[in-house]
Amino acid sequence: MLLCQSTVLVVLQVNTFWGWLVLLLTVVGSELIFQRNVLKLQGDFYISGFFPLHDTDQTGSGRPVLEDCKLGSENKHGYHLTQALRFAVEEINNHSGPYPTLLPGVQLGYHLYDICSIQAGILATVNVLRDQQAREQQASRPGSGPPTSGPHTSPVAVIGPDSSSMTMPSAVLLGAYLVPQISYESSNEMLSNKVIYPSFFRTIPSDKIQVAALIQLLVRFKWTWIALLGSDNAYGLQGMQSLSQLSAYHDICIAYQAVLPKRTATNTQTLRNMVDAILKTNVNTIVLFSSKSRLVGFFPLVVERNVTGKVWLGTEDWIASALIAEIPGINTIGTVLGMSVKYNTIPGFGGFERKMKELSKRVNAIEFSKLPLSPLGKCLQASDMYALAASEHPMDSYDFASSFNVYRAVYAVAHALHRTLGCDLGGCRVRSIYPWQLLPWLKKVNFTMGNSSMYFDENGDPPTGYDIVAWIWRGSHWTVREVGSYTPDPSTLTLETSQIEWSYSGDPTSVPLSICSPDCDVGHRRLQTGQHKCCFDCLACPAATFLNKSGATSCQPCPEKEWAPPKSEKCLKRTLLLLAWDAPLSIALLLLLAATLLLTTGSAVILLLHLDTPVVKSAGGRTCLVMLAALTVAAASALCHFGPPTRPGCLLKQPLFVVSFAVCLACVTVRAFQVVCIFKFASRLPMLYDTWAKNHGPEYTILLLSGAVLCVSLLRVAVNPPEPSADLRFYPDSIVLECSQTMGPGSWVELACASLLSGLCFSLSYMGKDLPANYNEAKCVAFSLVVYMLSWICYFTLYLISRDPFTMAVNVFAILSSVLGVFGGYFLPKVYIIIFRPQMNTSAHFQNCIQMYTMNKQ
Known part of the structure; x- marks a missing residue:
């Protein structure tokens, strides 16, 4: 059983690869006969399979030269893929698989090609299309309609190739003729573009899903400082680009990024420089979006540089490949995690391969030199399947996953044929069909394979995700352990971190960090x-x-x-700053206020009961009652300063005190003026003073002075009324609850009027400092006014630098001290005489004082 019956040598001198591809397309329609390199099984319908049975070095001169595949090394992975297709076809034909009634009465065949290079893949694609074109030309001849039965001379579908780089040229060509193509390993997301690749399908998830899974893995472990390396092919370049774009949305920084070439004598130093660059960037996580063919040359240099303790994130192309794991010393490079394609075991597949190996021992391999020569030259792509089977090719996880994808691809074609041939109606009607007739049914296939569903979405991609796997080393023995999974819809990453053995600082449970700067603390x-x-x-x-x-x-x-x-x-x-009713300082002030009110009202009662006595008459008589009433109101205004500010309280707080205290000062001023005039100016201006005194001059003067201050206060309140306010700017951590316009222009004018009146009162009182003792209150009034002024100066000074409850308490204390100062300086001596020195409250005593004053003057 040989995978070659005859070969063709094609050497085209074309400037570019795509120019060579166009030339091949013209060959399809020519009369040149291509001998096919194929392993055949006859059937009613057949499938073409593209598998890499050999690996060849295509560096050469750079020209698109078709190398002899048999000169390359055996590819054991491609061997297992070939056997998976043959096994699936045998199951379907023998009705022994999971769907025994899938194609009753129909025999499937296959033509298998050795795709050892891109050039070989294009040649195989050209052969498939030539068969298709030859069949169409035969059907179009007059009198030769399409046969109703018999073996097809062209495939109904193509399965393969194994990589995105090899798949893209063939997918373009096959898509032009709508020949269904199902790849088992091509994951480049560009292949999902149905405009360019209208007939392409795959049983492996798109790299778009793989990139999303890698990003989620980086996010889960908070690896934000990474290096990114990719192979120099469509698979690696597109994967790097997608990962770079998506990483920016997850705050992942790529410290170093490079493209891995194939290792040759000329670029070995370039690869060494990449390893050094990774070490210089201090990254602990390296993402390798590369094919295994490039990493075979890269990892030995990593081992050579003695790189340890790193985390290597891999893609499905190499993470489960024994080819990479068998590199000497690779177990020392650190932790290896990555994506592995989900798969199920294929029942009976192992026994099928063992039978093939036993059969190979009984068959004599045919020497290649005895193969007949074709007219174009000797065989270039000969493959002896028995010789491959005789070699030791144990299956690893990578082989299992890819073989299962080939197996599913064959069954997808069989299910599409089942619908196309109408097998649901009681039996398949074998007839001639074209590949494009299979295409719509392939888009609709939906069946169960193992414990998973198999169907294609609108882009021809399967619904599966990836398994997360980790390398586990026990000495020199290597295994792959499943540690999690990723599903794309919805995007879900599940991990069992306890199953990962971290190779970092000797602690297998310590997750390594890969960050440029440690995260900031809160705040x-x-x-x-x-x-x-x-x-x-x-x-x-x-x-x-x-x-x-x-x-x-x-x-x-x-x-x-x-x-x-x-x-x-x-x-x-924020803390609310106000003078609360229940605060200790407020309680003390309220007690002082109560005492003040008791003193003023009590004194008023005492003076009222002794209104006709000389002491009361000398103090102003009934005017004293007005003064005490004003002081009582002024003291009561302090109640507006407690608790949260209210609109009525803000309207009354300052005007109530200023006006009432102004009334008191006006009375003291008029009384001082009267005394000074009587003792000093009455003899000089007798008629003027008598006229003023007899025409209620004192009362009108008090009313005029008080009215002026009242008008100023009312005008201020009317023009710019104070409102309850919350000062948010004075303290950053507190809110001052007060009334607005406390320091406004209107307030200053109001206080200025009261200050002028107090100054006038002080001046007239001071002029009477040498009068008889019973009429001389200059010292007491001066003391009262000094207390008044000092208390308010202290308050306004403190208000400019502080607005806390203590300052509010000082404001209340200034009100009470002003009231108590006037009361103590003016009324307290009178009350003391009335109560404790009644002998001094007689007309005789006052006459004696006046005589003494007159004698002293003379």
């Missing part, structure tokens, strides 16, 4: 220090800002009514 933002956003310094968030997520480059400001100290991860409620 710290990132400041990028280079071109990669993964490299940064950490800066503490200032006060009034917070940061409760990692990776942010700016801190978030707190809401107006909240605050945060530096390095905060959340904001706190």
